[in-house]
Structures are given as C-alpha cells and as structure tokens.
Amino acid sequence: MITNFIFLFIFLFAITVFSLNLRKIIRNINLGIDVDRSDNKKIRLKNMFRVALGQSKMFDRPIAAVLHLFLYVGFIIINIEVVEILIDGIFGTHRFLAHYVNNTIYNILIGSFEILAFLVFFSCIIFLIRRNVIRLKRFFSKEMTSWPKTDANLILVFEILLMGAFLSMNAADGLLQSRNIDHYIIAGSFPVSQFITPIFSPLSSENLILLERFCWWFHILGILGFMNYVLFSKHLHIFFAFPSTYYANINNLGQFNNLQSVTNEVKLMLDPNADPFATPSSSDDNNSKLFGAKDATDLNWVQLLNAYSCTECGRCTSVCPANQTGKELSPRKIMMDTRDRIEEIGNSKQKDNKSLLGDYVTSEELWACTTCNACTDACPIDLDPLSIIMDMRRYLVMEESSAPTELNNMFSNVENNGAPWKFSAADRLNWTKIN
C-alpha cells in the first residue's frame, strides 16, 4: 500500500512541476507581440497533419528520417504502455490491461511495444554514432557549444536506458511468469526480451522480483523525469512541433509581411489632404511599437514559439548559402539565440540592458542573409528563422539607420530616381534604342 502512495505522490509532483514550467514557457511566448494566425484553419490543420504528424519534410534526408520515425512511433506507441504502468502504480495492480483485453490483443500490444523499444534502442545508438563517431558536420558548428551537444547526447543515452529498463523488466517478468510466481500472471508476448531471459535465468525468484521492480520504477521515474527535462531541452519539439506547424506561415515563401505600422505612416505621407501639424494618433504607443525587432519581445509569439520548437538539427544552417561560404550567419543560431534570450527575459526580475540584437546576434550575421528561403524550406517543422532575421534588419535600417553604406546609397537611388542605381527615370526606355 505504501508504495502506491509513494508512487501517486511522485506522479502528482512530476505533473505539477511539469505544468508550472510549461506555464512559464507559455508566459514567455506570450511576451511576444501579437500576430493573427486564426485564418485558414483547414489548411493549417492539414499542414500540421502532413508536416508534424506525417513527418513529410523529414524524408528529404531518408536515413535520418527512418531512424527518427522509429523514435517517433516508438514514443507514441510505447506511451500506451505508460498508461498501464500508471494504473498499476496507483492501484497496486500488475499488468492491469491484461485483465480487460483479449489475450491475443494484449500479446500483440506488448509484442509491438517490445519491437518498437528495440528499434528505438537501435536508432539511438546510430544517432549517437552519427554525433560522436562519424561527427556529422552540421552537429559541430559554432553555435553547438557544450550544452547543446550534451543535451543531444543526454537525450539519446536517456532513451537507451529507458528502453533497456523496459526490456529488462519484461525479461524478468517473463521468467517470473514461467516460474508461476504469485502476482505475475501469464500475459504478454516477449519477442525481444526473450533474448535477455537467459542472462537472468540463474537469478533466484526473489532477486528477479527485485530486478523487475527496479526496472519498473526506473522506467516510470525515467519517463516522468524525461517529461520534465524536455521543457529545458531542444527536445521540446516533441510537443511544440504541432503548434509550430499549425501556426506556420502558409503563404508563398517569397511573401514577406507588410508592416502595418509603416503602412499607416506612409499613407499619411502620401495623402495630400493630411494635416502635417496634426498630432499623430499613435504617439502614445511610440515606445511599444518599434519598426522591426531589437529584442526577443519585439518578435511575435509565433516566432518565439518557433524558437522553443527548434530541435537544433541544423538542416537550415547546412543549406544556408551564407553559412556554407564561411559567413557568420547561421539560421539555427538565430533560433537558439532567440530562445536563450526570451528565457533570460522571462527569468529576470527586472529589465536588463541586454537585447537579442547586439548581445546575441550581430549585425554582421544579419547582413549576410540572401533571403533565399533555403532555411525555411529545409526546416522539418516549418520554422521561420528568416522572418526573425528580417525583423532585426528592419530595426537596423528604420530605427538605427545603420545599414551598410552601399545599401544606403541604394536607398537614396530608389528614393530619388525610382531605381536602385543612379539612372534617371527618363532613361527607362533606353533599352529600346540600343542595337
């Protein structure tokens, strides 16, 4: 009985801590400015099903995609088993589901959990090899400092341990079943763990029970711990990939947003009837509405949600023409910096003097972007680093007037001659005359 209470207490504690921390993240995301993505619900749902649930963009890189699919399906399906573990833990039952579903179905369930657990185990080992032995280039750029690398490896080791515990638990359980030990009802098929059984068979039944209980506790505590760890990890994408793809930009990639605040001002400037001495109606929100973004709180909430969803896989950076030719820019770094900065803002009691632009992202990075959309296209969950780059460029140009000199020349050419070069509009048809 006492173990049931301990279990229940730990479970409720884990859930409480999880929801408190999740609420902090949601609060941080809501520090972003508003953007309306309530349109086109059907298209958005379809996109979410295709890209997040259906993993469609993962398959641009088939090896990673297949291994990832094992993890993904494994994660979802094996969590059905967690439901049973939770019930067993709270009510002190054993293999609760076996009492309620048909034997064959239960066998199929446990059997498929085992096969998936093995595939997860296998994939994690390959992933570890890719990161640490083959050392794929995209896992080693400048922004992949020690924590991001550790984070990635920790998750993989964690999953290996969890799956190991799950299979060992079943192996011990299977042995106990075959020895007709009380409480261990005959249930489940063990296509994978049967191969571990011979290792455990010399153990006495008492030790086997101990082992089975240990693995059971390790597995469930591991899952509860993992659930809480995820909120501080790049692994948050397992939840946030869904809202990120739902709220993703569904327009043509080439379409950048038109700043409404600018439209209002420009219309006023172009309106011959406007009173030049009138007090602008929007003067009071001057400090809240910047043109462009200086800090993470000047970005919109979808961009911040994106930052929390980034798995740091580096596909964006590996296709970025600026990055691939040795420039400072890395779209992945933009996403990681944004998350770090909004966390910092969310955690600090008072305003600091730092900002995303300047303390995290340099203007040199921003000016290297060709806006080619390779990064946004490559992202497996439709994140949009380009929009963040653009918003910070806008700040540099419109609030700080600090564009590179050549671009300022281009601007004045457009203003004065209506062309980015120093040619007169009167010469626009010169091309018809040359032979």
Add this chain to the structure above:
Amino acid sequence: MDLLKVKKMSEFVENGEKPDILFWVGSAGSFDERAQKITRAFVTILNKCNVNFAVLGEEESSSGDAAKRAGNEFLFQMQALMNIEILNSYDVRRIVTTCPHSYNTIKNEYKGLGGNYFVQHHTEYLEELIDNGELSFNNNLKGQKVTYHDPCYLGRANDVYDPPRSLIKKLGVTLQEMPRNKRNSFCCGAGGAQMFKEAEKGTNEINIVRTQEALDTKPDIIATGCPFCNTMLTDGVKNISENSAKVLDIAELIAECL
C-alpha cells in the same frame, strides 16, 4: 537586330486602346547593360508573336523588392503604393515580368496594399504562348547542353520550377540538372539586396560556389530566368574559367531559335 515595337501604356490610353498584358521591365531590365539584352530578347519574342503589350516606360519605378529585403519597409511601401496607384489608374489586370524579384513582390506583397494583379514570370507566359500555338521555334540550339539555375524568388519563393524547364526541353537541347536543383537549389548570392553590397567576410563567394556547380555539369549554356542570377553567374564564369560556358536567360535562348 530589327527595331523593336514597344508602346507605352500612356500611348494606348491616348488612342483609346487597351493592351492584353503589361510587361513590367524592372529596374535591372531597364538599366543594367546585361539585363537590357534579356529585355530586348523577350520583346523580340513578343513582337514575333504579335502580342498586344504595353510598358509603363518613365512611369515605372522600382518595385521596392531590394528596399524591402534590405529592411527598409518605409521605402518599399512608398514604392509599392506609388506603383499601385499607377497600375490601378490604368486598370492593369495582367502583368508579365522577366524579373523574379518584381514578380514576387508585385504578386505577393502588393495585394495587401491594394494591388491585385494576375502576375506571370516570362517563362510562365511563354509556355502559355506555346500552348496557344502562338509561339514555335526552330532547332538552332540542337545538340547544346544546358543546365538550369533556379532563381530563389521564382523557385522556392513561388514554386515555379517546371515552365523554365519545359521551355528548355522544347528547344531540343539536353537539359543537365545540377545536383542541387528545384527546392534544393543553391542561391546565386544576389538576393536580399546582396546585389547592391559587398558580401560579408567568408571563406568563399556564394556565386563562385554555385557557378562551379553549374560548370561541373560541363554545359555549353547556363540558363536562368533572373537578371540578378545572370549577373552573378556571368561573374562566376569569368572568375573560374572565362568563356567555358555562356550564361543566358531563357528568353535569350528562345530568341535565338525564332
């Protein structure tokens, strides 16, 4: 070259006529020496097919694309609103352009500011002319090997991958794809207003990387559909091995086969 027949929108209005399409020449197409040749090639095709088209001439102004991508949203919207006012005053419905940057901006970004037009890239429009039986060509280029570079603002930005390829194939040439093509195409380095500034410090130039990839297919011609890509790749070829391949716009390829 024959004299080109070009009429301005204002002349159409004076005569109480309406053109079928408006050809948006773009700043590069109007002023850049290399791009002017693309403009001329496209107009040569339009003339050959007797297309009833207009240009804005002196009334055309920068689409604002470069200003917008450089972060100057003010300047972009000023340009856009001025252009929209002119286009709407002429009741323009249909625009064809040889510049993917103008294409993208006018098609996608003007609509939120009151400019709704049916916008086509010249390769899309030329495909249509062929389908309608108005355009056909000889096999002057037969036997040539061509590789095609996708402009980012046509390809990834607007998912136009097939019309340029289908036009190239109809010329009877061999189309040799680069390893990175269509969605995976590698930028020429000019977009996002990079055309107008020096690149940041790095280990290599973007246009050199892309041109090398194109040259590795051993082409006679590197084809593209953007005046900026054309400049970047032409510079790239000069830099890597002069005269190893010609860099031509698809309009120029077709103009050679009329």
